[in-house]
Amino acid sequence: MKLPIVAYGDPVLKKIGTDIDENYPNLEKLISDMFDTMYFANGVGLAAPQIGLPIRLFIVDTGEDDEGSPGYKRVFINAKIVEETGELWSFNEGCLSIPDIRENIMRKPKIKVNYFDENWIEHTDDVDGMPARVIQHEYDHIEGKLFTDKVSVLRKTMLKSRLDAISKGNVSTDYKMKFPNKSKKR
Template sequence: MKLPIIAYGDPVLKKVGTDIEKDYPALKELIANMFDTMYYANGVGLAAPQVGLPIRLFIVDTGADDDGEPGYKRVFINAQILEETGEPWVFNEGCLSIPDIRENISRKPNIKVQYLDENWVEHTEDVDGLAARVIQHEYDHIEGKLFTDKVSVLRKTMLKSKLDAISKGNIKTDYKMKFPNKSKKR
């Protein structure tokens, strides 16, 4: 089932997610719905706050590479980034909760992440490149941060009217969204 994606401006996107337990209600269904939602919206990652849940859960699927090799696909429960290393590199990022805005964001290329998968198996993994970037972006969501928080004050000021328009629902997307400041028509 495709879930509505929460738009910029909703307080749930600024909350630090809480850890979840193995008996979290309908967890497998939630994970399946998040993958359906992410694929429908053409995303490579989706965090639970983006579907309205302030919990420490996100998914990643970078898709197949140019050579047809399988991409990096994982479920991250209660993740912790233990280490970020390497020379920071800039990449143009976007976000399903902030449609039509892309910004150059600097992140370190190598991470060590600890997490539980959908079967509650614990992993500690070294990840690099695009997969590391996507993990860092989604991890930021469960920490109550958005990629727009990483741009300069000047750039954020320049984006303010676009961000306000998104929060009010004055934007068209190919996927269902929930807007925090959309005025109700009477």
């Protein structure tokens, strides 16, 4: 089932997610619905806060690489990035909760991440390149951070009217969204 994606301005996007356990209700269905939602919106990652749930869960699927090999696909439960290394590199990022805005964001290219998968098997993985970037972006969501928090104060000031418009629903997407400041028609 495709779920609505929460838009910029919703307080859930600024909350630090809480850990969950294997008894979290309907977790398997939630994960399946998150993948359906992400694929429908043409995303490469989706965090639970983006569908209104302040929990430490996100998914990643970078898709096939240029040679047609399978991409990096994982479920991350209660993730913790324990190390980030390498020289900062810039990449133009976007976010399903902030449609129509893309910004160059600096991140380190290598990470070590500890997490549980959907079968509650614990992993500690070394990840680099694009999968590491996507993980860092989604990890920021469960930490209550957005990619726009990483731009300069000047740039954020320049984006303010566009961000306000998104929160009010003045944006067009091919996927369903929930807007925190959309005025109700009377």
